Amino acid sequence: MKIKNANDGALTNFEVLSFLQSRGASKEVAATVAPSEYKVFQYLVDTAVDKQTKESVSDLLGKVKKYDLAKAEVLNIINLRPTSAVGIYTIVEKCDARLGEEGAQDLADIVAEVSPPPEEPRSEEGLPQANDV
Amino acid sequence: MFNLSLIEHTLRLPPHLLSLSLDKAVKHDLEKLFLDKVIANLGLCVSVYDIRKIDGGFIFPGDGAPTYTVECRLLVFRPFVGEIIDAKLKEFDKDGLRLSMGFFDDIYIPFHLLPYPSRFEPDSENGNRFRWIWEYQANGENEDDQTSATVYPIDEIGETIRFRVQSVNYPSIPLEQPKDSKPFAPMVITVSSFSNYVWCPLLQLCFSILFS
Numbered sequence: 001m002k003i004k005n006a007n008d009g010a011l012t013n014f015e016v017l018s019f020l021q022s023r024g025a026s027k028e029v030a031a032t033v034a035p036s037e038y039k040v041f042q043y044l045v046d047t048a049v050d051k052q053t054k055e056s057v058s059d060l061l062g063k064v065k066k067y068d069l070a071k072a073e074v075l076n077i078i079n080l081r082p083t084s085a086v087g088i089y090t091i092v093e094k095c096d097a098r099l100g101e102e103g104a105q106d107l108a109d110i111v112a113e114v115s116p117p118p119e120e121p122r123s124e125e126g127l128p129q130a131n132d133v
Numbered sequence: 134m135f136n137l138s139l140i141e142h143t144l145r146l147p148p149h150l151l152s153l154s155l156d157k158a159v160k161h162d163l164e165k166l167f168l169d170k171v172i173a174n175l176g177l178c179v180s181v182y183d184i185r186k187i188d189g190g191f192i193f194p195g196d197g198a199p200t201y202t203v204e205c206r207l208l209v210f211r212p213f214v215g216e217i218i219d220a221k222l223k224e225f226d227k228d229g230l231r232l233s234m235g236f237f238d239d240i241y242i243p244f245h246l247l248p249y250p251s252r253f254e255p256d257s258e259n260g261n262r263f264r265w266i267w268e269y270q271a272n273g274e275n276e277d278d279q280t281s282a283t284v285y286p287i288d289e290i291g292e293t294i295r296f297r298v299q300s301v302n303y304p305s306i307p308l309e310q311p312k313d314s315k316p317f318a319p320m321v322i323t324v325s326s327f328s329n330y331v332w333c334p335l336l337q338l339c340f341s342i343l344f345s
Binding site: 001002003004005006007008009010011013015016019020023033034036037039040042043047072075076079080090091093 | 134135136137138139140141142143164168169172174175179180182204206208210213215216217219234235236297
């Protein structure tokens with residue numbers, strides 16, 4: 001076996017999910033895909049990408065162009081869809097220097113506006129199971 | 134997280150598959166060969182994305198099956214360094230945590246990459262077991278101020294942790310393994326749940342999101 005091109009293109013989770021769905025993976029029916037592929041499908045379906053559409057992804061891509069982000073950062077944003085400035089801070093390196101706090105908040109607002117919101121994790125406002133020392 | 138990789142492979146198509154159409158037979162054989170296997174420096178192969186070219190079909194002397202040279206693209210799972218991923222806690226011990234994504238289980242957070250300060254101590258609720266505790270100081274600068282520390286136990290198996298990929302290693306296959314050791318992991322992802330920037334004014338929210 002010869003590796004001709006180890007990196008022929010990065011795929012967003014959304015693209016992988018649609019590929020697996022086109023091969024016949026779905027939640028209800030016993031899948032026509034291999035068990036390992038089905039496990040990947042199960043993992044992806046539980047994340048936020050289930051509700052994305054092709055239009056929302058290309059829309060998001062167009063809107064973040066002006067922020068001059070690295071490809072990896074854009075990929076992370078599309079996969080995770082941070083709707084708060086904090087999420088942007090964790091993804092973008094040297095966020096303070098490049099975007100500043102307002103830039104990060106703007107970016108988060110764009111993400112929130114373009115893509116449907118992910119399902120809320122247990123609680124974002126309150127901190128779960130915190131015992132005071 | 135996922136990449137496409139173009140590979141070229143010489144495939145010997147067993148005769149019992151010759152009744153199928155050529156591309157179906159080749160795909161079937163490729164899947165049997167590559168699916169759910171780790172290829173060094175490429176990643177975990179998830180699926181055969183498409184087949185670009187099938188050449189050849191010669192039957193070598195002394196062989197009963199045709200040999201094809203196939204060029205195809207594989208969908209591989211290979212997170213890049215710095216990527217942020219969610220995974221579930223699978224198990225933990227004094228060296229750190231182990232996380233699982235369902236299709237991939239060898240994700241480790243060594244103890245020095247857990248959020249600081251964390252410690253491994255006897256479980257107050259559960260008698261014999263040990264568990265990891267993360268003690269978060271609400272005000273980062275004031276380290277003497279113990280009164281505002283909140284304690285987060287990290288012990289719920291199946292809880293989702295968001296982490297940043299630190300490195301992806303492909304250890305070489307060992308020649309011999311002692312009997313009771315863990316099964317060999319051909320691809321190991323080391324991750325940290327610790328965010329690099331500590332000067333962000335939104336630190337508290339950041340940690341709660343990183344740890345939700």
